[in-house]
Amino acid sequence: MARNYIHTLFTDAMRDAQEQDGSRGAYARMEDGADGQPDVLTQKERSFIAARDSFYIATITGHGWPYVQHRGGPQGFLAVLEGNRLGMADYRGNRQHVSTANIAASSRASLFLMDYPNRRRLKILANASVVTAEEDSALVSRLMPSGYKALPERAYIFDVVGFDWNCPAHITPRFTQDEIAQLLQPLVDERDRLRAEVAALKQQVGRGRG
Numbered sequence: 001m002a003r004n005y006i007h008t009l010f011t012d013a014m015r016d017a018q019e020q021d022g023s024r025g026a027y028a029r030m031e032d033g034a035d036g037q038p039d040v041l042t043q044k045e046r047s048f049i050a051a052r053d054s055f056y057i058a059t060i061t062g063h064g065w066p067y068v069q070h071r072g073g074p075q076g077f078l079a080v081l082e083g084n085r086l087g088m089a090d091y092r093g094n095r096q097h098v099s100t101a102n103i104a105a106s107s108r109a110s111l112f113l114m115d116y117p118n119r120r121r122l123k124i125l126a127n128a129s130v131v132t133a134e135e136d137s138a139l140v141s142r143l144m145p146s147g148y149k150a151l152p153e154r155a156y157i158f159d160v161v162g163f164d165w166n167c168p169a170h171i172t173p174r175f176t177q178d179e180i181a182q183l184l185q186p187l188v189d190e191r192d193r194l195r196a197e198v199a200a201l202k203q204q205v206g207r208g209r210g
């Protein structure tokens with residue numbers, strides 16, 4: 001249910017444009033009854049988020065510019081916490097601190113989560129906050145994926161305001177190395193089986209000649 005997502009996002013200019021394009025009725029129905037209460041993450045969103053190994057985060061600079069950055073880690077590094085809350089460890093990087101400073105100035109963040117093989121995408125609006133290791137080292141440790149080679153400096157916490165799924169239009173399927181390896185495994189198994197069969201046949205032929 002994307003009710004609060006679109007209600008939070010839509011401006012009157014957008015509603016006017018929808019009116020002119022004839023799409024307003026459907027969106028008005030989707031928005032109907034919105035009272036500012038967050039869209040509640042269901043098991044569908046929770047599982048999708050837990051399966052991601054990257055996402056994009058947009059925050060707003062003090063000058064009002066939208067800023068988009070990639071965040072990645074092992075699958076599930078964006079943790080689904082209690083209720084409508086997500087969290088991740090923010091690793092030491094190029095020390096520009098753009099997202100961190102943006103969140104400190106304005107909590108508004110957009111998260112964009114892609115599943116390329118299945119051509120699915122989830123958009124999330126959230127109020128973000130930064131928790132430093134000095135403030136809550138236990139939280140930062142809890143959010144740090146075990147064994148991952150990165151230095152956690154702080155945690156980002158996202159209180160989800162709303163979310164919306166997109167249709168698969170115009171998404172080109174892409175696969176990670178692991179996904180390709182999984183897809184190829186039956187072919188690799190078949191190759192190995194055939195190689196063993198050829199070797200056994202060669203031996204038989206060799207014995208027959210000898």
Ligand SMILES: Cc1cc2nc3c(=O)[nH]c(=O)nc-3n(C[C@H](O)[C@H](O)[C@H](O)COP(=O)(O)O)c2cc1C
Pocket residue numbers: 069070091092093094095096097098099100
């Ligand atoms: C040594 C080092 C250099 C990096 N250089 C870049 C870079 O040039 N551009 C970039 O977008 N990210 C770079 N990164 C990754 C970012 O530091 C990382 O994504 C960080 O979270 C960016 O946060 P910010 O964009 O919110 O400041 C680098 C990371 C490391 C460890």
